[in-house]
Amino acid sequence: MGKDNKMLAGIVPIEIWRKMLRVGNSLDIDKGGMYDSRSGAINVWASPEDKPAGWEHVTIDKGALDYPRSIVGTISWEPTAQLVDEKWEDAAKIFFDICPYERWRVEKREICAEKTILESEVEWMTEKALFLLLVASKELDPPGGIFCRFCDAYVKVTLFNEFIDHLVEIHNVDVKSVILGDRFIIETGTGTIEV
Numbered sequence: 001m002g003k004d005n006k007m008l009a010g011i012v013p014i015e016i017w018r019k020m021l022r023v024g025n026s027l028d029i030d031k032g033g034m035y036d037s038r039s040g041a042i043n044v045w046a047s048p049e050d051k052p053a054g055w056e057h058v059t060i061d062k063g064a065l066d067y068p069r070s071i072v073g074t075i076s077w078e079p080t081a082q083l084v085d086e087k088w089e090d091a092a093k094i095f096f097d098i099c100p101y102e103r104w105r106v107e108k109r110e111i112c113a114e115k116t117i118l119e120s121e122v123e124w125m126t127e128k129a130l131f132l133l134l135v136a137s138k139e140l141d142p143p144g145g146i147f148c149r150f151c152d153a154y155v156k157v158t159l160f161n162e163f164i165d166h167l168v169e170i171h172n173v174d175v176k177s178v179i180l181g182d183r184f185i186i187e188t189g190t191g192t193i194e195v
């Protein structure tokens with residue numbers, strides 16, 4: 001696969017794509033996240049702890065960034081339409097454009113034909129995109145919100161991610177990871193919270 005290969009990854013309703021951009025923004029690399037969606041596409045970055053298989057020899061440094069990150073690729077989109085219940089609705093074609101510059105540099109891949117991508121990089125990108133998609137599609141009802149055990153009350157949030165921000169910013173919870181399923185499980189430094 002050449003370096004200019006843009007892969008169609010799927011089609012999602014336009015509102016979901018917009019929410020994915022917002023989720024990417026709240027998980028920005030400047031805040032310790034793995035994304036940046038400032039340009040209207042979503043760049044996906046690897047960290048020393050979370051990188052594609054086959055990157056064992058790639059050292060990920062901070063460089064000019066706030067956290068050590070190295071770009072793996074970009075999730076971009078094109079407008080399209082989707083037939084839903086016999087009506088055409090605005091949708092987004094989602095593409096992956098994988099450009100693992102730092103791995104190519106380490107492997108001294110200088111000419112275009114040498115700049116190939118790994119299957120593990122496609123899998124890793126898919127995982128990262130799927131995470132955004134799942135958080136984006138789990139939109140919560142504003143009236144109820146999510147029950148916060150620390151406030152002992154419901155917190156009004158539109159996106160699940162805003163609840164994570166709430167835990168981190170208001171209660172100083174050390175959020176390690178979020179496991180998505182029928183229910184969300186938040187792993188923290190001091191135990192798990194089920195939502």
Ligand SMILES: [Zn+2]
Binds near residue numbers: 149166170
């Ligand atoms: Zn709270």
